[in-house]
Amino acid sequence: MPAKKKLTIQDLAKIREKTKSLMTIREGEGRARVTVHMGTCGIAAGARDIMDALLGEIGKANIQDVIVTTSGCAGLCNAEPMMTVEIKNQPPVKYGQLTPDKLRKIFVQHILGGQMVTDLVLVVGSETVY
Amino acid sequence: MKQYRAHLLVCAGTGCVSCGAFKIKAALEQEVKKRNLQDEIQVVATGCNGFCERGPIVLVQPDGIFYQLLQVEDVPHLVEEHLLKGRPVKKLMYVPPAEKQPVPKMKDIEFFKHQRLIVLRNRGRIDPEKIEEYIAFDGYEALAKALSEMTPQAVIDEILFSGLRGRGGAGFPTGKKWAAAAKEKRSPKYLICNGDEGDPGAFMDRSVLEADPHAVLEGMIIGAKAVGASKGFVYIRHEYPLALKRMEIAIAQARESGLLGQDILGTGFDFDLEIVQGAGAFVSGEESALIASVEGRIAMPRQRPPYPAQRGLWGQPTVINNVETWATVPNIIRRGADWFQGLGTETSKGTKIFALVGKIANTGLVEVPMGISLREIVYGIGGGIPDKRDFKAVQIGGPSGGCLPAKLLDLPVDYESLTAAGAMMGSGGMIVMDDKTCMVDIAKYFLNFLQDESCGKCVSCREGTQRMYEIVKAITEGKGKESDLALLEELAQITKDASMCGLGQTAGNPVLTTLRYFRHEYEAHILDKRCPAGVCKSLIRYVVLAEKCTGCQSCKKACPNDCIKGTLKDIHLIDQSKCIKCGACKEACKFEAIEEQRDEAIQII
Numbered sequence: 001m002p003a004k005k006k007l008t009i010q011d012l013a014k015i016r017e018k019t020k021s022l023m024t025i026r027e028g029e030g031r032a033r034v035t036v037h038m039g040t041c042g043i044a045a046g047a048r049d050i051m052d053a054l055l056g057e058i059g060k061a062n063i064q065d066v067i068v069t070t071s072g073c074a075g076l077c078n079a080e081p082m083m084t085v086e087i088k089n090q091p092p093v094k095y096g097q098l099t100p101d102k103l104r105k106i107f108v109q110h111i112l113g114g115q116m117v118t119d120l121v122l123v124v125g126s127e128t129v130y
Numbered sequence: 131m132k133q134y135r136a137h138l139l140v141c142a143g144t145g146c147v148s149c150g151a152f153k154i155k156a157a158l159e160q161e162v163k164k165r166n167l168q169d170e171i172q173v174v175a176t177g178c179n180g181f182c183e184r185g186p187i188v189l190v191q192p193d194g195i196f197y198q199l200l201q202v203e204d205v206p207h208l209v210e211e212h213l214l215k216g217r218p219v220k221k222l223m224y225v226p227p228a229e230k231q232p233v234p235k236m237k238d239i240e241f242f243k244h245q246r247l248i249v250l251r252n253r254g255r256i257d258p259e260k261i262e263e264y265i266a267f268d269g270y271e272a273l274a275k276a277l278s279e280m281t282p283q284a285v286i287d288e289i290l291f292s293g294l295r296g297r298g299g300a301g302f303p304t305g306k307k308w309a310a311a312a313k314e315k316r317s318p319k320y321l322i323c324n325g326d327e328g329d330p331g332a333f334m335d336r337s338v339l340e341a342d343p344h345a346v347l348e349g350m351i352i353g354a355k356a357v358g359a360s361k362g363f364v365y366i367r368h369e370y371p372l373a374l375k376r377m378e379i380a381i382a383q384a385r386e387s388g389l390l391g392q393d394i395l396g397t398g399f400d401f402d403l404e405i406v407q408g409a410g411a412f413v414s415g416e417e418s419a420l421i422a423s424v425e426g427r428i429a430m431p432r433q434r435p436p437y438p439a440q441r442g443l444w445g446q447p448t449v450i451n452n453v454e455t456w457a458t459v460p461n462i463i464r465r466g467a468d469w470f471q472g473l474g475t476e477t478s479k480g481t482k483i484f485a486l487v488g489k490i491a492n493t494g495l496v497e498v499p500m501g502i503s504l505r506e507i508v509y510g511i512g513g514g515i516p517d518k519r520d521f522k523a524v525q526i527g528g529p530s531g532g533c534l535p536a537k538l539l540d541l542p543v544d545y546e547s548l549t550a551a552g553a554m555m556g557s558g559g560m561i562v563m564d565d566k567t568c569m570v571d572i573a574k575y576f577l578n579f580l581q582d583e584s585c586g587k588c589v590s591c592r593e594g595t596q597r598m599y600e601i602v603k604a605i606t607e608g609k610g611k612e613s614d615l616a617l618l619e620e621l622a623q624i625t626k627d628a629s630m631c632g633l634g635q636t637a638g639n640p641v642l643t644t645l646r647y648f649r650h651e652y653e654a655h656i657l658d659k660r661c662p663a664g665v666c667k668s669l670i671r672y673v674v675l676a677e678k679c680t681g682c683q684s685c686k687k688a689c690p691n692d693c694i695k696g697t698l699k700d701i702h703l704i705d706q707s708k709c710i711k712c713g714a715c716k717e718a719c720k721f722e723a724i725e726e727q728r729d730e731a732i733q734i735i
Contacts, residue, residue: 007387012265012395015262016269023256026139026256028192035216036216037216043215055135064133068170069136069193072216072217
């Protein structure tokens with residue numbers, strides 16, 4: 001096995017920088033939480049492609065503090081595939097009838113930029129939960 | 131490393147491994163692959179999560195969902211529902227005792243809510259076999275600081291000022307120990323990590339070594355710089371194979387990365403470590419005995435002073451600290467002594483890890499701030515006593531510690547309070563006992579352990595523990611005399627006064643504390659020939675209560691020695707000459723028709 005390079009203090013900081021962002025997910029925190037609705041209806045309507053496109057974009061942008069989760073049907077099956085974007089301290093925003101292209105727009109403008117894509121928005125806020 | 135949308139953190143501490151954690155991990159990996167999710171979801175084996183009662187455990191992040199008591203058969207459903215469809219699986223979540231609704235998130239579970247993690251901050255969060263993950267959570271940052279920005283004296287001052295005291299039991303200020311070794315002019319100097327954890331029911335050190343071995347290494351390298359040591363030894367008992375394996379991996383990784391060996395982090399400082407395996411003698415945990423063991427001699431303590439800081443390993447200045455102490459050090463250097471000072475009580479700073487075992491709902495490993503009350507640990511975190519029984523006592527500090535009764539439940543947990551109450555901090559074993567526990571029997575258990583583990587060097591300890599064991603054993607057999615109690619107290623005191631090392635000096639504690647708080651139980655055994663808890667077999671017998679027996683034959687089927695007679699729907703009878711007093715019949719009876727009794731007619735021969 002080739003000898004690994006001995007670390008210096010600067011290297012240590014670099015490793016930390018690089019790995020820390022990959023690990024923020026373990027603490028359940030991030031700048032944004034994106035939920036792809038993957039109930040039967042969502043999957044049938046193409047939620048899988050949306051998920052792939054989203055993970056692809058996150059990989060390309062090389063950011064690590066966006067949390068991606070899945071959830072079940074949001075109750076508006078004709079608007080699937082759907083996605084909910086939650087930016088810290090802002091109400092959740094739901095987008096519907098997504099395509100990979102629409103997703104890329106939302107990713108750049110809303111998830112990275114913090115500005116919601118008004119013409120694609122389905123609803124802002126969430127239902128009251130009893 | 132790459133980005134995943136979810137991490138499945140599988141607890142792989144010894145407790146969960148023995149419940150099949152690696153099988154769960156393999157099943158998860160297989161299922162994730164089957165669903166083609168392997169690029170989105172990472173399965174990670176972590177160190178002990180702490181909630182051992184509920185293993186095998188999987189924590190799903192970033193959702194924070196806590197799954198427990200998992201079976202391999204649950205895995206396909208879990209992956210499909212939670213990871214594919216995003217619906218957390220309720221039936222695999224934790225349901226608190228006496229409640230119906232599950233608690234989905236780990237942070238909301240009572241057991242975790244009240245803990246304060248410093249030493250265990252990476253437990254259940256990082257893969258202990260990956261140095262990058264340790265570094266990601268600020269690992270080796272303290273080392274970089276100590277090597278590049280601080281003088282050795284500044285490091286010692288920081289530890290002194292932090293108020294850190296040895297976590298191995300006696301509570302000697304760590305900074306003072308380091309300062310004493312640093313003052314010595316002779317070299318080489320050595321460091322030792324004492325991982326010879328021998329208390330029955332204790333597994334704090336093992337869990338730290340398993341969950342975060344790099345934290346121990348980092349603490350030791352910092353300590354080496356502070357006192358000027360060039361070589362260190364990590365002493366781990368051979369009964370801890372997983373801890374040994376993870377420490378070996380950690381040392382190899384640290385060496386490869388230049389964190390051990392020559393010119394550490396390019397600062398010109400040299401230090402290296404090796405592992406020494408202990409053979410499992412309790413007395414090896416005593417520092418001078420441990421040093422003898424590292425040198426290849428029989429683990430027998432020697433007279434101190436001179437202390438190891440002056441004359442330790444091969445006669446050279448040596449700093450020996452417990453696993454937990456070493457693992458605390460990086461946190462103090464990284465976050466500052468002021469921060470550490472702010473936690474805990476006047477004389478006991480920081481946090482302490484306890485292994486919470488015995489008759490407690492939530493068995494596991496907990497880290498709590500010093501000064502927390504026993505009640506908060508037993509009821510708040512531990513969830514109280516199962517099966518609706520009553521709390522009777524908590525045994526703290528292992529065989530050297532003592533049993534504290536219910537009236538001391540509000541005692542703050544710190545070095546001084548525990549010692550004043552007759553127990554001691556010890557390394558952190560906490561055995562909870564319910565009202566079905568006989569305190570004389572407990573004293574007998576610990577005395578048997580001690581007389582077995584006494585190295586035999588001091589007469590007072592060798593003979594004292596044996597004689598105390600014999601007397602207490604006789605009491606449990608109904609052969610006790612009234613004069614025994616005074617004799618026991620005298621023996622315990624002499625063993626304490628005349629023995630050289632900590633083992634002998636504390637060997638009387640189990641007797642003294644049970645006599646102090648539960649004297650009436652000894653008296654019941656001696657005067658009435660009665661065991662109030664119904665434990666001591668010579669003093670009880672099982673009888674069938676004729677008016678309650680329905681003749682259902684449950685007891686007859688349960689009896690391992692075929693000593694119950696009776697046909698269906700007839701009153702049953704226990705043949706006392708064959709009964710081995712195992713109590714299986716009583717447990718099997720649904721009508722409370724079997725009672726353990728003291729009978730005046732029982733002849734004690």
